[in-house]
Amino acid sequence: MNALKTTVESKRIDVCFARLQSEGRKGLIPYVTAGDPGPEATVPLLHAMVEAGADIIELGIPFSDPVADGPVIELAHQRAVSQGVTLADVLLMVAEFRKKDNVTPIALMGYLNPIEIMGYENFARRAAQAGVDALLAVDIPPEDAKTLLDPLYKEGLETVFLVSPNTVDERIESICSVAGGYIYYVSLKGVTGAGNLDISEVQSRVEHIKSFTSLPVCVGFGIRDGASASAISKTADAVIVGTALVKELATHENDHAAGCAAVAARLAEMRTAMDQ
Amino acid sequence: MSAKDKYNQPDARGYFGDFGGQFIPETLMPAVQELSEAFDKFVGDPEFMEEFDKDLAHYVGRPSPLYHAERWSRMLGGAQVYLKREDLNHTGAHKINHAVGQILLAKRMGKTRIIAETGAGQHGVATATVCARLGLECVVYMGAKDVERQAANVYRMKLLGAKVVPVTSGSQTLKDSINATLRDWVTNVDNTFYLLGTVCGPHPYPKMVRTFQSIIGREARRQILDQTGKLPDALVACVGGGSNAMGLFSEFIDDKGVKIYGVEAGGLGVESGRHAARFSDGRKGVLQGNRTHIMCDDAGQIIESHSVSAGLDYPGVGPEHALLHEIGRAEYPYATDDEALQAFHDLTLYEGIIPALESSHALAYVTKLAPTMNPDQSIIVNLSGRGDKDMHTVAAIDGMTL
Ligand SMILES: Cc1ncc(COP(=O)(O)O)c(C=O)c1O
Numbered sequence: 001m002n003a004l005k006t007t008v009e010s011k012r013i014d015v016c017f018a019r020l021q022s023e024g025r026k027g028l029i030p031y032v033t034a035g036d037p038g039p040e041a042t043v044p045l046l047h048a049m050v051e052a053g054a055d056i057i058e059l060g061i062p063f064s065d066p067v068a069d070g071p072v073i074e075l076a077h078q079r080a081v082s083q084g085v086t087l088a089d090v091l092l093m094v095a096e097f098r099k100k101d102n103v104t105p106i107a108l109m110g111y112l113n114p115i116e117i118m119g120y121e122n123f124a125r126r127a128a129q130a131g132v133d134a135l136l137a138v139d140i141p142p143e144d145a146k147t148l149l150d151p152l153y154k155e156g157l158e159t160v161f162l163v164s165p166n167t168v169d170e171r172i173e174s175i176c177s178v179a180g181g182y183i184y185y186v187s188l189k190g191v192t193g194a195g196n197l198d199i200s201e202v203q204s205r206v207e208h209i210k211s212f213t214s215l216p217v218c219v220g221f222g223i224r225d226g227a228s229a230s231a232i233s234k235t236a237d238a239v240i241v242g243t244a245l246v247k248e249l250a251t252h253e254n255d256h257a258a259g260c261a262a263v264a265a266r267l268a269e270m271r272t273a274m275d276q
Numbered sequence: 277m278s279a280k281d282k283y284n285q286p287d288a289r290g291y292f293g294d295f296g297g298q299f300i301p302e303t304l305m306p307a308v309q310e311l312s313e314a315f316d317k318f319v320g321d322p323e324f325m326e327e328f329d330k331d332l333a334h335y336v337g338r339p340s341p342l343y344h345a346e347r348w349s350r351m352l353g354g355a356q357v358y359l360k361r362e363d364l365n366h367t368g369a370h371k372i373n374h375a376v377g378q379i380l381l382a383k384r385m386g387k388t389r390i391i392a393e394t395g396a397g398q399h400g401v402a403t404a405t406v407c408a409r410l411g412l413e414c415v416v417y418m419g420a421k422d423v424e425r426q427a428a429n430v431y432r433m434k435l436l437g438a439k440v441v442p443v444t445s446g447s448q449t450l451k452d453s454i455n456a457t458l459r460d461w462v463t464n465v466d467n468t469f470y471l472l473g474t475v476c477g478p479h480p481y482p483k484m485v486r487t488f489q490s491i492i493g494r495e496a497r498r499q500i501l502d503q504t505g506k507l508p509d510a511l512v513a514c515v516g517g518g519s520n521a522m523g524l525f526s527e528f529i530d531d532k533g534v535k536i537y538g539v540e541a542g543g544l545g546v547e548s549g550r551h552a553a554r555f556s557d558g559r560k561g562v563l564q565g566n567r568t569h570i571m572c573d574d575a576g577q578i579i580e581s582h583s584v585s586a587g588l589d590y591p592g593v594g595p596e597h598a599l600l601h602e603i604g605r606a607e608y609p610y611a612t613d614d615e616a617l618q619a620f621h622d623l624t625l626y627e628g629i630i631p632a633l634e635s636s637h638a639l640a641y642v643t644k645l646a647p648t649m650n651p652d653q654s655i656i657v658n659l660s661g662r663g664d665k666d667m668h669t670v671a672a673i674d675g676m677t678l
Contacts, residue, residue: 062577063576063577064446064577064578065446065451065452065455065563065564065578066455067300067301067455067458067459067564068301068303068462070459071445074445075445078445078446081577086575086576086577087575087576088575111562112299112562113561113562113563113570113572113576113578114575114576114577115576116560116561116562116567116576117559117561117572117574117575117576118576138301139299139300139301139562139565140299141298141299141300141302141305143289144297144298144299161302162301162302162303163302164301164302164303164305164306166303166306166307166465167302167305167306168306171302171305171306175302186302186303189303189462189463189464189465189466190303190462190463
């Protein structure tokens with residue numbers, strides 16, 4: 001009974017990309033940090049993002065030292081951590097979200113230490129029970145991921161990995177050999193929220209990565225509005241947007257409803273631009 | 277001892293047993309691998325090592341003396357205490373050893389921009405110093421709180437031509453300056469070399485920094501044999517990230533008769549929670565590129581450390597120390613702020629040597645250890661730095677402003 005449940009649910013990401021393909025559309029994947037700007041803001045925000053056109057959600061696990069993130073998302077982590085939001089709380093939020101939405105895939109994105117402290121097997125079991133679909137642990141290289149991956153696979157969870165502009169072919173190959181769900185191509189050298197995109201460069205890299213894998217390739221870092229989302233979605237299977245949304249939440253830190261509305265408006269703009 | 281029984285860590289992928297590794301985002305992986313390859317290549321190159329040795333001799337001022345602190349030994353009433361005088365190095369601490377090594381590597385790799393983190397400012401000063409000598413751009417990240425606490429070192433770095441960037445995120449101390457430096461590196465990987473200040477971070481840093489610091493242990497071994505005709509009975513060094521300690525310990529690990537003690541910062545006392553005693557009150561976890569002993573809460577969030585000495589004020593520790601602790605080869609006691617201050621004053625008064633507050637933690641442990649030993653036994657303690665930089669801190673504690 002339990003095994004059946006996980007195999008069915010672990011397909012949410014596959015089902016999502018199959019649906020997108022049949023509709024001739026590209027995916028839109030928003031990132032927000034769980035518990036930002038406050039713990040009670042997250043579940044309503046997740047629903048609002050789905051409403052506004054999100055296909056998959058990347059939900060950040062708050063961490064005290066988010067080294068791969070730029071200043072905007074770093075502050076989101078700080079806001080959540082300072083309000084005591086833990087990995088266990090994040091799993092409760094996902095379970096709460098699942099009561100009303102059993103379709104939209106959720107990938108948790110975060111750093112290894114909270115997961116290591118919870119214990120890999122314990123985490124995998126609780127995440128699967130909560131209705132999580134995938135994990136992107138930013139700071140675990142594929143070579144070292146086996147002890148983490150095995151318990152995740154056992155629970156039917158997917159593991160998303162990053163590929164960056166300077167990842168050599170040998171590594172792309174080893175990353176693709178353990179990755180599941182989708183590949184996250186980081187379109188810029190830098191942290192989240194950095195610089196400007198070179199669209200044609202992204203295009204050729206995405207095509208190159210696709211020669212190694214049949215997984216969907218999603219592109220993130222540097223996408224901030226309808227125009228950039230639309231341009232990237234010409235080549236990627238989905239676009240990932242984080243900093244631009246988190247900025248809205250920070251602007252409306254003390255008015256969660258307004259923050260939520262601003263995020264939804266941003267996503268709707270991107271959705272429209274991408275679907276044109 | 278056969279070759280296979282010899283201590284030989286880390287493995288090819290940077291693991292010291294279960295500790296170490298490369299826990300970094302993929303965006304950094306190519307840079308770290310490039311560094312690892314360059315290090316492996318040049319450390320086996322006699323020309324490179326010759327240049328390194330030459331700089332250590334003529335620029336740093338090595339070998340540093342091994343000094344028999346006779347008067348202090350007598351007062352302690354036990355073992356003979358020998359001080360490895362890293363405080364006499366150029367810039368006043370052991371940090372210059374690995375800075376000289378890493379800058380030579382950066383030059384060989386064709387990097388034109390050097391970045392570094394710093395806590396107390398000693399590593400920042402050492403980095404700015406070697407950059408000035410080679411005319412390389414230097415950016416030092418420093419927690420905003422440390423910028424305030426260590427104004428003199430900030431000024432020194434500026435005089436040396438470095439740009440000091442205050443880091444305002446998180447606890448605004450060493451841990452956060454490392455985060456900021458890593459972020460800079462991800463963004464500017466092509467021309468930038470991260471000159472890391474201790475045996476932490478992802479592989480190859482723990483091995484590389486140890487290699488460049490191991491000159492301390494090689495000299496000390498030769499010097500103690502010259503002076504006493506036998507190996508020491510014990511080694512004592514303070515452990516922040518653990519670079520001065522590994523520099524001394526690494527040459528004695530296979531000598532089972534030599535006891536090894538790494539002294540952590542006990543801050544206001546381990547019960548108070550305000551300390552940096554990662555082995556007494558920490559756990560296994562992953563921080564800033566490696567698996568090691570860290571201070572974190574039940575949810576995995578890193579806890580802010582505390583110590584009177586900025587150089588020991590860090591919630592993680594070098595992964596090799598975690599291994600030495602696990603296999604029981606080394607012990608990791610702690611000294612509190614008060615104990616370290618007492619030792620600071622004692623050495624100053626009885627030997628005419630003003631030690632750094634970091635090194636004073638090692639000295640504080642020696643005051644407990646030496647009396648349990650015999651006068652025909654010896655202890656080598658690593659005097660990792662001089663106390664000039666700590667004048668303001670100690671004066672303030674004694675109720676004076678300078
Ligand atoms: C004099 C001195 N000793 C020790 C340390 C601690 O570092 P480590 O444990 O890497 O030797 C520092 C760091 O700033 C220092 O300045």
